[in-house]
Amino acid sequence: MSANSFSTLPQHIAIIMDGNGRWAQKRHMPRTVGHAKGAAGVKALVESCAEKGIKYLTLFAFSTENWKRPADEVSTLMGLFVQYLEKEMGALAAAGVRLKVIGDVAGFPAELQTRIHAAEVATQNNQAITLTVAANYGGQWDVVQAVKNWQAANPSADVASLTQDQLAQHLSTVGMPDVDLLIRTGGEQRISNFLLWQAAYAELYFTDVLWPDFDQAQVDHALHWYAQRTRRFGLINEQIARI
Structure with missing residues (x-):
């Protein structure tokens, strides 16, 4: 479906990709199979968003809390990240996708850090869409780091x-617009420490659909829902009408 099919498009979509493990368990398979299935649909999602004219897509791949999961599941998530960078980034880069990874990447294995850096450098001039992957990320961590970085840049400031x-x-x-539409799959209705600052005025879309089943039709449904929203940013309707 083209961008013209929607009356209003978000500039920045953020997604909490929840439900991979439950998707697998419902099919009597290991949770790790669900993560692999969920990762397989990311390329199509990115390409679809780019075709529609959405300029920023941010995906919550791995939170700071995810380290508490079983070791085999964490290992699988790390492996899928490496695999994605190996197999998909070439095609995505050719399609004009810029990759940005946010979070405490220093906590990842050295090989993964190297691949992340290489992918970011190789795609830094692409302009079709910015795909941001939040990995070892937490919104509270982000704000604390921002304060520390500001202080480092302004050592004499109060x-x-x-x-x-x-x-x-x-x-x-930094350099990206705030989130317009935040989607969470899997039935939970919370944002789980994801982009706390950036999603301050985001429209929140919660769906029971598990992430591996969140296909193009589901994306379109979320975009149609978003188009019906009236975004006030603290104003009232009469003020919005005068803008």
Whole structure:
């Protein structure tokens, strides 16, 4: 479905890709199979968003809390990340996709850090869409790091002088617009420490569909839902009408 099919498109979509493990368990398969199935659909999603004219897509791949999961599941998630960078980034780069990874990547194996850096450098000039992968990421961590980075850049400044605009320049998503539409699959209705600052005025779309089943039809349904929303940003309807 083309961009013209939607009256209003979000500029920035963020997705919490939840339900991989449950998808597999419902089919009497290991949870790791669900993660592999979920990862397989990312390429099509990115390409679809780019075709529609959506400029930013951010995916929550691995949270700081995910380290507490069983070791084999964590290992599988790391392996899928490496595999994705190996097999898919060439095609995505050719399609004009820019890759950005946010989070504490220093906590990952050296091989994965090297591949992440190489993929970011190789795609840094692409402009069709920015695919941001949040890995070993937490929204609270992001804000704390931003404060530390601001202080490092302004060692003689008093923190009392820090403004919201200044802090935003030190978040991991600097240069990107705030989230317009945040989608969570899998039936849960919480944002789980994901882009807390950036999603302050996002429209929140929750669906019971498990991530491996979140296909193009589901994406279109979310976009149609978004198009029906009236985004007020703290204003009232009469004020919006005058803008």
